[in-house]
């Protein structure tokens with residue numbers, strides 16, 4: 001089935017790839033910002049006006065940047081993968097696994113924002129700062145796999 005889709009994008013391929021990378025940048029920017037928002041949020045007194053402001057900022061970051069960007073990265077990425085037959089290539093399978101992990105991290109952030117808004121503060125600022133390294137490490141590995149294609 002997928003073999004029939006190879007080359008389907010035709011001349012649009014490079015435009016789809018450009019779109020893919022533009023929204024990768026937006027998605028990554030949001031992934032880097034959110035845990036910092038959580039740290040500042042947790043430094044605000046429970047029930048304070050400042051805390052409400054952080055809840056609002058987190059919801060807006062999710063709604064305007066994170067969720068649409070992730071959806072478009074996935075849509076364009078899958079279109080590229082079907083166009084090039086990438087599912088049969090080793091580098092892509094590892095990239096795909098890392099992107100799945102990054103999407104799970106995104107999902108964790110949605111859940112943590114919800115719990116924070118309900119007044120639960122499960123993790124320390126230190127742990128949140130460490131989690132902030134996850135998208136950076138993932139980006140390094142994904143870009144090397146996508147550009148160098150070592151296998």
Ligand code: HEM
Nearest residue numbers: 024073074077078080081084086099138139142143146147
């Ligand atoms: C969400 C799922 C994703 C899918 C299905 C996907 C799929 C693809 C595919 C098939 C290509 C074309 C590669 C080629 O054949 O040359 C591509 C290009 C690329 N992707 Fe993704 N991608 C995804 C997410 C990401 C993420 C999160 C990043 C970075 C953090 C990323 C970075 C890149 C880069 C740098 C290229 C350009 C490689 C080139 O020079 O052609 N992708 N992607």
